[in-house]
Amino acid sequence: MKNKSRLKITDLGEFGFIARFSPSFLKKLPSGLVGIGDDCAVIPWKGRKKLLVTTDLLIDGVHFLKDRVSPFDLGHKSLAVNLSDIAAMGGTPLWAFLSLAIPPETEIAWLDEFFRGWRKLESRTGVHLLGGDTTGSRNSLAITVVALGLADSRHIRYRSSARPGDIVAVTGNLGDSEGGLRLILGNRPGKKFSAAEKYLVQRHYRPRPHLEEGRFLASRPEVRAMMDVSDGIDSDLRRIMESSGCGVKIYLEQLPVSAALQKCCRQHGWNLEAVAAAGGEDYCLLLTVAPEKFTVLAEKFFRRFRRPLPAIGQVTPDRGKLVYLRAGRPVVLGNIGFNHFRRD
Amino acid sequence: MKNKSRLKITDLGEFGFIARFSPSFLKKLPSGLVGIGDDCAVIPWKGRKKLLVTTDLLIDGVHFLKDRVSPFDLGHKSLAVNLSDIAAMGGTPLWAFLSLAIPPETEIAWLDEFFRGWRKLESRTGVHLLGGDTTGSRNSLAITVVALGLADSRHIRYRSSARPGDIVAVTGNLGDSEGGLRLILGNRPGKKFSAAEKYLVQRHYRPRPHLEEGRFLASRPEVRAMMDVSDGIDSDLRRIMESSGCGVKIYLEQLPVSAALQKCCRQHGWNLEAVAAAGGEDYCLLLTVAPEKFTVLAEKFFRRFRRPLPAIGQVTPDRGKLVYLRAGRPVVLGNIGFNHFRRD
Numbered sequence: 001m002k003n004k005s006r007l008k009i010t011d012l013g014e015f016g017f018i019a020r021f022s023p024s025f026l027k028k029l030p031s032g033l034v035g036i037g038d039d040c041a042v043i044p045w046k047g048r049k050k051l052l053v054t055t056d057l058l059i060d061g062v063h064f065l066k067d068r069v070s071p072f073d074l075g076h077k078s079l080a081v082n083l084s085d086i087a088a089m090g091g092t093p094l095w096a097f098l099s100l101a102i103p104p105e106t107e108i109a110w111l112d113e114f115f116r117g118w119r120k121l122e123s124r125t126g127v128h129l130l131g132g133d134t135t136g137s138r139n140s141l142a143i144t145v146v147a148l149g150l151a152d153s154r155h156i157r158y159r160s161s162a163r164p165g166d167i168v169a170v171t172g173n174l175g176d177s178e179g180g181l182r183l184i185l186g187n188r189p190g191k192k193f194s195a196a197e198k199y200l201v202q203r204h205y206r207p208r209p210h211l212e213e214g215r216f217l218a219s220r221p222e223v224r225a226m227m228d229v230s231d232g233i234d235s236d237l238r239r240i241m242e243s244s245g246c247g248v249k250i251y252l253e254q255l256p257v258s259a260a261l262q263k264c265c266r267q268h269g270w271n272l273e274a275v276a277a278a279g280g281e282d283y284c285l286l287l288t289v290a291p292e293k294f295t296v297l298a299e300k301f302f303r304r305f306r307r308p309l310p311a312i313g314q315v316t317p318d319r320g321k322l323v324y325l326r327a328g329r330p331v332v333l334g335n336i337g338f339n340h341f342r343r344d
Numbered sequence: 345m346k347n348k349s350r351l352k353i354t355d356l357g358e359f360g361f362i363a364r365f366s367p368s369f370l371k372k373l374p375s376g377l378v379g380i381g382d383d384c385a386v387i388p389w390k391g392r393k394k395l396l397v398t399t400d401l402l403i404d405g406v407h408f409l410k411d412r413v414s415p416f417d418l419g420h421k422s423l424a425v426n427l428s429d430i431a432a433m434g435g436t437p438l439w440a441f442l443s444l445a446i447p448p449e450t451e452i453a454w455l456d457e458f459f460r461g462w463r464k465l466e467s468r469t470g471v472h473l474l475g476g477d478t479t480g481s482r483n484s485l486a487i488t489v490v491a492l493g494l495a496d497s498r499h500i501r502y503r504s505s506a507r508p509g510d511i512v513a514v515t516g517n518l519g520d521s522e523g524g525l526r527l528i529l530g531n532r533p534g535k536k537f538s539a540a541e542k543y544l545v546q547r548h549y550r551p552r553p554h555l556e557e558g559r560f561l562a563s564r565p566e567v568r569a570m571m572d573v574s575d576g577i578d579s580d581l582r583r584i585m586e587s588s589g590c591g592v593k594i595y596l597e598q599l600p601v602s603a604a605l606q607k608c609c610r611q612h613g614w615n616l617e618a619v620a621a622a623g624g625e626d627y628c629l630l631l632t633v634a635p636e637k638f639t640v641l642a643e644k645f646f647r648r649f650r651r652p653l654p655a656i657g658q659v660t661p662d663r664g665k666l667v668y669l670r671a672g673r674p675v676v677l678g679n680i681g682f683n684h685f686r687r688d
Binding site: 097 | 350353354358361368373374377378379385389390395398399405439443446451452455459472476477481482484490
């Protein structure tokens with residue numbers, strides 16, 4: 001057995017880290033505040049309005065590879081992943097803060113492009129950059145973004161509201177971003193991407209926060225729990241399960257996947273189900289819906305957004321049990337999930 | 345001349361960075377919002393209340409040395425430097441967010457101590473940690489803290505309100521933190537610190553945000569511009585000068601310095617004036633005051649805090665001119681100031 005005092009952060013993982021350090025902060029929280037454990041913190045604002053706050057840290061070598069990603073895409077994505085957290089709670093993002101630790105060899109032209117990408121998403125979403133911090137870095141580029149937004153308290157959706165029997169649904173295709181990442185990491189210099197491959201790479205580099213979808217869904221009382229797909233539904237469902245004290249069964253045939261991903265899985269020998277269930281960074285929304293209202297909701301969603309709202313499974317009373325079903329039979333998907341603290 | 349497109353971040357420095365990238369964000373800002381360019385951003389809250397938001401990034405090897413600083417002190421300081429920004433605007437800090445990029449070899453025991461230091465200041469100030477992000481890091485530890493607070497809009501003080509004739513004052517001794525840093529960096533293993541040296545090291549590692557002083561001063565209409573001393577008054581005064589469109593003259597004899605710093609300057613051959621004027625991280629407050637009201641204010645400050653409010657100089661109409669006077673004569677202090685982007 002390991003000596004407890006010599007335990008390293010790699011032994012804990014991100015879930016273990018939060019489980020260990022968050023309770024002491026949560027127990028002292030005044031009522032009306034929501035802290036650690038959801039996509040955003042929730043702070044009372046005026047009247048029924050609540051302030052949503054979220055922050056994400058992106059590190060070169062962990063979340064992106066500076067020498068592969070274009071600075072434009074990186075600027076865009078740094079903001080997008082934070083806005084996605086606001087979308088997941090049903091809010092409207094308004095203000096952002098950007099902190100950069102910049103290695104000395106970084107060119108100004110690179111930063112110009114980074115800000116061009118950032119501003120593109122800013123102007124599309126009406127968000128304003130209000131500040132931040134900049135500093136040198138000895139080694140890697142580190143980006144911290146904070147996004148603030150507002151939401152009506154009746155329309156905020158948490159991870160903790162799923163109930164047994166709820167339909168589990170997602171607002172977009174799964175696995176595209178993971179497919180794109182595999183192509184980026186496996187690509188040999190000089191080799192050109194096919195159209196399908198280009199599509200996946202673009203989906204990885206330029207995620208779209210589902211802000212309108214989030215507001216629409218959060219305004220419907222039949223939508224119970226909601227979060228965004230950042231680590232892959234396999235990880236993300238476990239967070240809903242833990243917060244709501246329930247289980248989930250997923251019908252693998254029903255996972256929505258793009259034609260491009262199917263094609264690339266065939267070509268590269270990837271396991272389509274594993275890519276769709278465990279691939280992260282799709283930044284669509286994952287939600288649970290009162291079962292008797294799901295069909296009507298999906299119709300309304302289709303009329304509004306011109307695409308389906310795929311049901312992929314159901315919430316069960318089996319606390320902590322995530323079951324994948326193929327043709328009605330439970331299957332094991334193998335080694336999936338991701339630990340940011342791992343060395344590889 | 346350098347090829348413009350190949351300009352590096354080291355060629356700009358932090359001021360240059362802000363000057364280059366902030367205008368495009370500031371020009372689009374809706375009225376009522378204050379963005380980049382002060383200690384905090386200011387966002388309208390309810391009634392006369394405003395929300396203050398600030399963020400600071402601390403990087404191993406740039407802002408601290410992980411193998412020298414105790415994790416307790418680092419946790420404490422990470423929060424302190426952010427609360428100091430809230431103090432500088434006259435606000436009350438309420439909520440914080442903490443993001444950590446953690447190298448894999450980090451021990452849990454180290455993090456336990458980091459959080460113990462953080463919580464010590466939290467409980468002293470009534471601040472609550474509401475969230476953040478944690479991730480692995482390939483190389484160095486990176487810490488990003490966001491602090492949010494509230495202030496009455498009549499009691500918020502900006503960098504831009506200094507007027508020619510104002511008295512320049514500070515709420516604490518200058519240079520102690522820089523002295524402590526010099527001792528930490530120059531210390532040979534095994535060598536013990538004297539009492540005076542220990543005092544300076546403690547001042548570097550455990551800064552106290554001047555929250556009560558900030559609120560007291562901001563509530564007095566004769567206090568015009570205010571900010572915290574983070575980069576040293578030489579840098580910080582230039583920010584007030586730039587924001588307010590004025591100059592400043594500083595009487596070197598009047599810079600408040602501790603007996604411990606004087607002693608260490610003599611022992612180690614440091615230039616006391618340069619350490620006091622250019623040393624950063626004292627985290628006291630730097631303010632300008634309507635001259636006719638200064639004496640009364642200093643008396644009230646003394647009655648409240650049992651220490652003086654030293655006047656160190658005066659605001660002048662000479663836009664952009666920072667003049668140091670010794671025995672009434674202008675002097676040059678030599679190579680001072682700090683560029684975070686420099687490689688050394």
